[in-house]
Each structure stands twice: as C-alpha cells, then as structure tokens.
Amino acid sequence: MSFNNLSSCDLIGLSSSLAILLGENLDADELSILSNFFNSLGDNLGIIATKKAIQEKN
Numbered sequence: 001m002s003f004n005n006l007s008s009c010d011l012i013g014l015s016s017s018l019a020i021l022l023g024e025n026l027d028a029d030e031l032s033i034l035s036n037f038f039n040s041l042g043d044n045l046g047i048i049a050t051k052k053a054i055q056e057k058n
Contacts, residue, residue, distance in 0.1 A: 022034065
C-alpha cells in the first residue's frame with residue numbers, strides 16, 4: 001500500500017480506525033504511553049523529511 005495514493009479522507013479514516021483498534025483494550029496509562037510514542041515518532045519522521053527536502057534542493 002502506498003500512502004501517496006490515499007486521499008486525505010482515506011488517511012483520516014485509516015488513522016481513526018487504527019486508534020480505535022489499538023485503544024480498545026488498553027488502560028489510560030497504556031494509552032498515554034502509546035500516544036506519546038506515536039507523537040515522538042511523528043516528530044522524528046518530520047525532522048527526517050525536512051532534512052531530506054533540504055538535501056534534495058542542494
């Protein structure tokens with residue numbers, strides 16, 4: 001599956017569905033840890049993407 005081929009609505013639906021599936025059987029502490037983990041992952045992916053974009057310009 002290529003995320004480039006998904007519409008913004010498809011990505012939102014996928015994200016929501018995954019959150020529901022992952023969160024169903026977790027307690028509040030586990031949800032908090034998982035949420036912070038994915039936030040950190042997203043931030044780091046953003047840094048990598050920015051660096052790649054800058055390098056491609058040079």
